[in-house]
Amino acid sequence: MWIGHSDRETLTGNGYFDERAHGADDQELRTSAVPAGQPLVAGVVCGSVPGAPASPSKGASAPVPVRPDLPSAAVVSIQRPGAGGRLRRGCEEVFAGTARTRPGDRPLTDPRYTAWRLTGPDGPVVLGAGPSGGFVVPLLPDGTYPLTFTATDPDSGLTATARVSGRVVGCLR
Incomplete structure (x- = not known):
């Protein structure tokens, strides 16, 4: 399944089943396990209007997207190293980040989820x-x-990622 003309935050757009993307901004939806007890929500809208229009049509209006309330992914950030920070090849460096659940705002500290x-x-x-x-x-x-x-919320199974660029350089001992 692909979502056409979307962005990663809202996932709005046209969905279609196909083997490949149709446009440069299309995103492939990947399947993942649904936690037990998680309700699944889907909807399809089809319809017709009987009778003739009362006035000439000015063209079809854009449909209003309807999104069900879905759980949001964890909130993730990187504190160390900072963007552009040096990472010494072959040396031990300190890495620090935070990950919190949504909703609930609980810290994710279990290494199994990061x-x-x-x-x-x-x-x-x-x-x-x-x-x-x-x-x-x-x-x-x-x-x-x-x-x-990367952190995965253990309750919802949703994953979030933070990314920075680091510069790998030689390690002087």
Whole structure:
């Protein structure tokens, strides 16, 4: 299933079943497990109006999107390293972030629900888990790479991500 002409925050737009995206801004909906007891909401609107119009039509008006109240994902942020911060290759660096549930605003501290990843030329490398800790920077070439902190709300199963870029440099010991 794809959502056409949407953004990641609101997920509004036209949905369609297909093997590929139709436009550059289309997003693929990925399936995930639905927690037990989570109500599922769906709707389809079809209809016709009998009779002739009383005045000439000025064209169809845009439909008003209706969104059910869905749980929102966790709120995630990275405190350390800051954007553009140096990460010394082969050395242990301190990573710190926060993740909170929505609704409820409870901190997520269980490492099973968090992950730190640095994406290098060969794909993402898992550095560690937990809201903070000292993790060894992988042996990547000098350069700037995206650092991602991901948290999953254990109640809703929804995931949120924070991302900064870090500069990998040599480690002087």
